[in-house]
Amino acid sequence: MLRPKMILIDVDGTLVDSVPDLAFCVDAMMERLGRPPCGEASVRDWVGNGVERLVRRALIGQLDGEPEEADFDAALPIFLELYAENTSKRSVLYPGVIEGIAFMKGAGYQLGCVTNKAAQFTEPLLRDLGIREHFGLVVSGDTLPKKKPDPMPLLHAAQHFGVEPAEAIMIGDSVSDVKAARAAGFGIICMSYGYNHGQDIREAKPDAVIDSMVELEQLLAG
Numbered sequence: 001m002l003r004p005k006m007i008l009i010d011v012d013g014t015l016v017d018s019v020p021d022l023a024f025c026v027d028a029m030m031e032r033l034g035r036p037p038c039g040e041a042s043v044r045d046w047v048g049n050g051v052e053r054l055v056r057r058a059l060i061g062q063l064d065g066e067p068e069e070a071d072f073d074a075a076l077p078i079f080l081e082l083y084a085e086n087t088s089k090r091s092v093l094y095p096g097v098i099e100g101i102a103f104m105k106g107a108g109y110q111l112g113c114v115t116n117k118a119a120q121f122t123e124p125l126l127r128d129l130g131i132r133e134h135f136g137l138v139v140s141g142d143t144l145p146k147k148k149p150d151p152m153p154l155l156h157a158a159q160h161f162g163v164e165p166a167e168a169i170m171i172g173d174s175v176s177d178v179k180a181a182r183a184a185g186f187g188i189i190c191m192s193y194g195y196n197h198g199q200d201i202r203e204a205k206p207d208a209v210i211d212s213m214v215e216l217e218q219l220l221a222g
């Protein structure tokens, strides 16, 4: 892998184990709607395509398909209200994230964050977990007209930092990260522990799969 100048990092399932808060809010929303809870294991498989898609999946109880539009319109504001109050109460950084960021900063890489999470939640989450200051740019799911797997947020970040795609790497956890990176011409490293809709991320054939960001130092040196 070419030694990169810029590294972009995904949030949910890569930096932050956010499912405890997301699952709490999904189940509280379902309760308010008079429906049965979905449970944390299901929510884990549904994260990665933004809050609206998560709410749609909760309403139909599965990954693919669409709920009634009226049901979605009733549910979304409830979820948004709940998640605004529960963005970072139960969410934690994965082991190795602090060490990985310290290495990347120390090695002089430009660091950005690219997530499909809406900006109103991304910013407080990164701040509350004490890592916002490390990122020169944060591109959220609603910052631009398109989100991952579209390459637009990655190319926007490359332009922001004045870096060519071939000099850039994305670190993520899902097939959307792999697709966005490939379409943008970036390298792609995936975390084995994240959320990938119940599938092993190795099937998406990223350039490398690691178990902890402490492995980045060795990987990027080699």
Ligand SMILES: O=C(O)COP(=O)(O)O
Residues within 6 Å of the ligand: 010, 011, 012, 013, 047, 048, 049, 050, 051, 114, 115, 116, 117, 118, 174
């Ligand atoms: O689904 C979301 O809201 C965000 O997911 P991501 O941070 O993995 O892009």
Ligand SMILES: [Mg+2]
Residues within 6 Å of the ligand: 010, 011, 012, 013, 014, 048, 172, 173, 174, 194, 195
């Ligand atoms: Mg993710």
